[in-house]
Amino acid sequence: MLFKKTLSAIALAVLTIATTTTSSPVPSVLEKRGLFGRYNDMDCKPSPSKPNPVILLHGLLGNSGEFAYMGPRFALKGYCAYSLDYGHMPGVPILGGLNDLMISAKELSDFIDKVLAATGASKVDLVGHSEGSTLPRVYLKYCNGTAKVDHFAAIGSNQYGTTLAYIVTVLEAANLFGAVKGVLNPVCKACFQLTLGAPFLDQLAEGGDTYPQVKYLMLVSKYDELVTPYTNGFLRTLGPNVHNVVMQDLCSLDLSEHLAQAVSPVAFNAIEYFLRTDSVTTAGCLALLQ
Template identity: 30%
Template sequence: MLTARQRLQALPVLLALLTLCLALPAASPARASSARHPVVLVHGYNADPGVWGALRADLRAAGYSDAELFSFGYDTHQSVNEVLAGRLGAYVDQVRRETGAARVDVVAHSFGSLVSRWYVKFGGGAAAVDHWVSLAGPNRGTSTAWACALWDQACRDMTPGSYVVKNLNSGDETPGAVKYATFWSNCDEVVNPDDSVPLTGAANTPVGCLGHNDLLGDDATSAGVRAFLSS
């Protein structure tokens, strides 16, 4: 039997154990939220990270914190395969280091789809990306890119039959264990033909008659992206 003095000496230990036990249940939600991947947003040609304002707001409303949302900014007039895909890869590695996440989700608009696809297919991104989303991406090229192809490398990369387009669509269009999705409009004034966007092996979603940039702020498209990221 413990003496009164021994009981008093044991009291701090008992209190510490009680505090630890009470703290354990609170750890469960943190473990659950860690299953969600950070999201890397990749803008399109002649754009900047500011285009993601609406989607970022929707993702925050869905429970993402600012520490889980990242926007890759880059010079959109450079080569997909020689420059930009590698820079995106370095950025994704930085995000993974900062967050401790093994994988990220990528959402790309327009030209950003080619940059991020090259990174996934040829730059090691298949091991670092869990979900990949293309909004109005010229995945099989677009005839409108001929208008600037004479002086702009990125435009040349977007033309139908370019080195970039041919290689991205050779063999498996959606390689690895990455989950792929595309969202496309039948009224897209930039991506021609409209069916350049869908990919074999991806979840391809038509969004109706929307302008090329309208997909960035469309509520139904945003809901579809959020549902896909949570799948």
Template identity: 30%
Template sequence: MRIAPRTTLTTLAVAALTAVSLQTPAAADAEPAAGPDPIVLVHGWNSSGSTWDTMADRFTADGWPATHLDQWTYNTSQSNVTTASQLAEEIDRVLAATGATKVDVITHSMGGLSSRYYTKNLGGDAQVDAWISLGGPNHGTDTANLCGDTSCAEMRPGSTFLNTLNSGDETPGVSRYATWWSPCDSIINPDSSVALTGATNTETACLSHGELRTDATVYSQVKAFVG
């Protein structure tokens, strides 16, 4: 058997080590594919985070980690301004816990108002990638005359809160905005209250107010928007 000269072996060894060293930085620099933004789900008046169970289960089935689905609960009788401040703290908590830089915010009904206040007045537009309103009383609803909480007064058409919230740009900052509204929603009157200038506004099939959270078609559209 012919044995290669020492100099040849040395040359081969150096070449092999050089090849490894050239590959190592590339491997070290490789980063895992970024996952989806965490989603903060904000319920409406007289409700709780559990109202999102159906939608959260669907997101889980479609690959969102449980740590990235926050079914937040808050006191719905208080002013939406107070809720907005608490939402800011909750989003900071979610970002810290997940290591993400932005969240997606999906809201139902009155939940759209505090979250819009957050994006417009509390710097939230820098932390929210996609904002979604399902049946939100963005320009008020007559049914808010039937309840007496501070938050209810703010939902009435022409309230000081809504006039201020809707003044100027309705979809400020770098966030992406979308709304869904149903012609059969008896809670939001008029139906036109939901749509926002500058947002992607979608009319659904004949759905009740609550079905906006659970309808499979609406979910698919919402998932495509946040995705």
């Protein structure tokens, strides 16, 4: 069932990007720069209608390849879009997000400054998947990032810890969690900062988990098998600038689990609408699958 759900989401994504490419009103961009438009192009200059560069943040054990669908789509929509590989451990060149989140937040801070300097923009919009949905909060709190972030959207959101498909629950019940942490923590420091009950997440939430000057959209899927329970992807300090949304409330046909959310047309269009309007779309499945 999980394989079928993932395959369905990927098929929808492929169909959507193919449709976007063939019907795009800017063929000159495609001819000059190929499918990726101005994706990861430091010469890109934001337009007045889309003034904030979009920075995409991958999840644990991932890399910027997670955004091979969303990155080009943002570019084709006219955004200056970038993806960042962060959190690499020495000797592990491909798998990212492993290092301490405080170190990754400093990497994000440096990259944001680089993008702002190159584009001339005053703020960025952050879009994070999985661990990339937690990292912006670390940046905002510990790197004085609130003056540089306008929107923060998340998919596969993990804000209050995960049991990792209840593996953590089983290990704790068997009194094995400490032993497993002792073995894995040297090579995956972030792993144990993201689990349910992690002191790091408790400290991150102290004083509230949002800032009034930042606009938030937390997208979660009830089919998420890695962030469990999926409702831990919601923010708890609520206000008019905070939107917690279950993807299936936008489109009941979206079967995306954790990984497939990164290639979901529903997720992409909901986020793009949020970046443009500061609000949550009320469009149905047909509109969100375009």
